[in-house]
Amino acid sequence: MLEIEQLRVQYGDAVALDGVDLTVADHEVVCVLGPSGSGKSTLLRATAGLELPLAGRVSWDGEDLAGVAPHRRQFGLMFQDHALFPHRDVIGNVAFGLRMQRRATAEVDAGARAALARVGLAGFEHRRVRELSGGEQQRVALARALAPDPRLLMLDEPLGSLDRELRERLASELRTLFVSLGVTALFVTHDQDEAFALADRVVIMRSGTIEQIGAPQEVWSHPATEFAARFLGFANVVDATVDADGVRCAWGPLPRSLAPGDSGGRVRVAARPDALRLDPDGPVRGHVSGSTFRRDHFLVRVETDLGPLEVAAETPPDVGENVGLGLDPSAAVVLPA
Template sequence: MALLSVSQLSKSFDKVKAVDRVSLTAERGEILCLLGPSGCGKTTLLRVIAGLEEPEEGTITFEGRPLDGVPAQQRGVGLMFQDLALFPHMDVFGNVAFGLRMQRLPRDRVRERVRELLALVEMTDYAQREVHELSGGERQRVALARSLAPAPKLLMLDEPLGALDRALRDSLQIQIRSILKEVGVTSIYVTHDRDEAFVVGDRLVFMSRGRVVQTGAPEEVFRSPHDEFVARSLGFKNILAGRVLGRGEMVEVECDVGVIVGLSQHIPAVSEGERAPLLIEERGISLCRTRNDAPPSGNVLQGTITQKVFLGGDYQFRVRVGHGDLFCMAAPDPFTQGLQEGDEVWLVIDPAAIRALESD
């Protein structure tokens, strides 16, 4: 049985559905990542689960018992928000000890628990530091230790790294996942950053306009995004409107870049004459200098390079083809290094890199 089960949960503000019939589960020890743009209902969902907002409909079950009418302080849920809300008049020890003292635990037990948590977040030598003396990353670790101090059975983290720079976020993502797994606490982690979700989450939940649109392991959703919204959230750029011209073992599709063919199993539910968004994976496209360098048949299209960007390990090319644009990735070599904006090239698209998406 799942530790947390949310079924058909809804919450509105001024007649606008912030959370619209959301259902999800979280297993014991699992890290669930909620992904979606600002205003999609992620924070409201956390607040309803925590008991800070009342739902209009739906149920929340925690450890097999319904939470209807259970006050927030009795739910066994911990919260960590982006603004951290550390107490500026307390030192690090006092901040981590605050929740334990509110539970009226013996002084020795409070001291022991705080030491355990500061060691866990690698802040043992900072117990007497004032909050204003800490860096952004150190404050995040103190806030995490404080959230874990009362030993919540469910910890919810709302954009905990959103205010930090990229390099610091990257290092803390791994550390936070490691700490949550070591403690074994079930967690719901809110972010709008795909890479952060991939690092931290066991399972991803995509939200749009108050609804859950797809749930799955990071590898699963990356391989098979459900719709255009999820595909764009995952960073895919080649999303085109397509119309099926014919079906067989291969499917012939017309789109802005021309007529291309894909595998039938990747375009399964679109009949001849029907329209659907198409996703073409960037790494499924290769570049050739001349038509003779490309295969004699298949998805071979001519285009003009309009943008070339070096992304560290690869070049990203934007190529104007027909009435549309295609992005592709290519490793640096003498050919790709010599390509410039304005050059004419030939693109070869692997049929396996083409798939149909659901409309938003």
């Protein structure tokens, strides 16, 4: 089990990690999600031992890893853009970690071939890595990281550089592989779809601190903070108050059950565009400032007294048109102000 306690990393004066606490249980897949610059990659590098923390502790099964060099941690790291060895062929890359374990040549070869087969690249042994496509390079990088059987596998934006269709296919393959091998994994991404498709638990990071940790569906439907909500697509956030009867805001009264923990006072109500609807009798009015086609719907931007709001619609109203907006209360979340 990986335990990270109060980890703090600085680059010069810039704080990259500011007191991060995180555990990854055996066979658990944890994904760190956040915008670029939030400290995700630094978290991986500090865990790997490639960055020296200023304070805090990284430990594995209770053993403090401070002073343990990266090559002795038995962690695997799959780099962003892969960092394959350009001077070695595919099998040379995959076999590297096994060779470092000083295993017999036959064992190294068999292990590397097995790892390649596992990612569906049997037969690619002697191809040059520069000649591979992006997806193939990604698989080689994964096979290379998996081959020495690391006790923790870390992945930095594993699918980041690939096109959308490939990304979706590889994400489901990765999930299958993680489950079948019982891998303990910590990976980072800025892509929500990737995180929710792969992870047992999702961590949302914001400028060096953890904003929320939870199961994917819990985080997806109940972001804990306004930052997490906006990052996960809750584009419409308005002021509200809570009292004994319910939640009051510009959308009208909302059920008290939306804010079970709040004792009362000022809060915020957040909703995704598909929780809003164009409704001539809706409580909020505004005029349309534009709309964008989004495959199965239009995203309509409406200027209101509450600020700009986004609503999903099947047919877009004309720009400048006056519209009313309504909220589906069951899809709204209440956040601390």
